[in-house]
Amino acid sequence: MANTGSVAAQMTELLDEVNKDIEKSAKTNIQTVAKESVQKLKNTSPVKTGSYAKGWGVKREGDMDVIVHNRTDYQLTHLLENGHVIRNKKGTYGRTRGIKHIAPVEEWAIDELPRRIIEDIP
DSSP: OHHHHHHHHHHHHHHHHHHHHHHHHHHHHHHHHHHHHHHHHHHHSOSTTTTTGGGEEEEEOSSSOEEEEESSOTTHHHHHHHOOEEEETTEEEEEOOOOOOSHHHHHHHHHHHHHHHHHHOO
């Protein structure tokens, strides 16, 4: 009976150590992928919109939560990504096409983060 307890204690210690390594890897990789996502968004955002492309940044919320957002022109993100109706004094006269620049970066980050975390686990 004593051996079973010591094996369980050793397994618990080992799993705690592995968990700490995974958590540390996740924290660093979340920050890295978020920063790289911001760079990709700055490079792929429409340029003729003024400061929109320069406004991308990372907002930290806790240890493992980050938000990639546009600080300066957040109102334009949905309009530029999905398109919008063009209006004048007489009513509507057309629709703009969306410029898909957020969705590809989001997909890249969703695929990249788990891959990097798994690579870092010893």
